[in-house]
Amino acid sequence: MNRQWDEFELAAAPGPRIIDAFDPRLRVIALLLFATATVFARQALTLAGLGVLSGILLALARFSMRRTLRRILPVVGFGVILAGVLPWTVPGQPLGPGWLAHASWDGLYQALMIWAKATIVLGGAAGLVGTLEIPVLGHVLAHLRLPRRLVQIVLLSIRYLKVLEDEYHRLHTAARMRGFRPRWNRWTFHTYGQMVGMLIVRSLARSDRILAAMKCRGFKGYFYLWRHFHFSWRDVWFVAALSLAGLAYLRLERLL
Numbered sequence: 001m002n003r004q005w006d007e008f009e010l011a012a013a014p015g016p017r018i019i020d021a022f023d024p025r026l027r028v029i030a031l032l033l034f035a036t037a038t039v040f041a042r043q044a045l046t047l048a049g050l051g052v053l054s055g056i057l058l059a060l061a062r063f064s065m066r067r068t069l070r071r072i073l074p075v076v077g078f079g080v081i082l083a084g085v086l087p088w089t090v091p092g093q094p095l096g097p098g099w100l101a102h103a104s105w106d107g108l109y110q111a112l113m114i115w116a117k118a119t120i121v122l123g124g125a126a127g128l129v130g131t132l133e134i135p136v137l138g139h140v141l142a143h144l145r146l147p148r149r150l151v152q153i154v155l156l157s158i159r160y161l162k163v164l165e166d167e168y169h170r171l172h173t174a175a176r177m178r179g180f181r182p183r184w185n186r187w188t189f190h191t192y193g194q195m196v197g198m199l200i201v202r203s204l205a206r207s208d209r210i211l212a213a214m215k216c217r218g219f220k221g222y223f224y225l226w227r228h229f230h231f232s233w234r235d236v237w238f239v240a241a242l243s244l245a246g247l248a249y250l251r252l253e254r255l256l
Contacts, residue, residue: 017060017062017131018060018061019057019060019061019127019128019131020131022234022235022238023230023231023232023235023238024129024132024136024137024140024229025140025143025144025229026235026238026242027128027129027132027140028128028129028137028140028141028144030128030238030242031124031125031129033246034050034053034121034124034128035121035124035125037050037246037249038050038117038120038121038124039117039121041117041253042253043252043253043254044113045252046249046252046253047113047116047117047120049248049249049252050120050124050249051116051119051120051123053124053245054120054123054124054127055123056127057123057124057126057127057128058123058126058127059127060127061126061127061130061131063126063127063130068123071122071126072119072122072123075115075118075119075122076115078115078118079111079112079114079115079118079119082111082114082115083108083111083112085111086107086108086110086111086114087103087104087105087107087108087111088102088103088107089107090104090106090107090110091104091106092104092105092106092107093105093106095108134155134158134159135155137154137155138151138154138155139228139229140229141154142223142225143225143228143229148222148223151223152222155223163206164199164203167199167202167203167206168195168199171195171198171199172195175191175195
């Protein structure tokens with residue numbers, strides 16, 4: 001199962017990582033607090049501080065800068081789309097004369113804020129939980145008393161999305177070997193519809209086989225908790241640092 005996680009995580013450099021010394025439960029809770037604080041931040045200075053904190057978390061997780069930037073590129077594209085839409089739809093001070101008079105600085109500012117928040121949250125998520133393996137993440141969610149079915153859905157979705165992708169590529173390769181070339185016509189849509197239908201049929205058949213195999217191995221409708229976490233002195237420092245960051249956030253947002 002862990003091999004499938006490579007498709008979803010940012011590859012970190014080999015060797016020991018400082019972030020792995022802390023309790024995974026605290027890391028998940030810290031991610032929720034970090035994301036919430038980032039989304040509700042109103043001051044540009046606050047976002048700058050959160051961006052620095054996101055970079056520190058990435059450094060503690062020893063992520064490759066090149067791989068990190070490559071994974072952030074879709075967020076950059078999202079920011080470009082926002083910058084091209086919001087200035088023309090949000091009223092405010094015009095950007096300039098002529099056709100720029102129909103765009104506003106307020107819309108551009110909102111686009112930059114949304115893009116910055118998305119990038120910061122992505123960096124914080126990678127730094128805090130990007131190095132957790134799938135079984136560890138499942139144990140964390142279970143220890144946090146999330147519903148069992150929700151935990152199973154998360155684990156099985158992460159595990160088998162890659163399997164579904166491989167199955168789709170096999171179907172697509174088989175179609176191309178039979179002369180299929182996608183074009184903008186009715187036959188192409190018909191072929192893709194057949195591929196989606198076959199993918200659903202094969203997925204249902206595979207799910208039956210997987211369930212039968214799991215029952216043969218003692219599966220009774222839920223996963224057992226075999227790993228338990230322990231709070232250590234390192235986690236005390238982590239909580240202290242998190243508390244200081246929270247106080248700084250409240251001060252910058254002028255809530256204290």
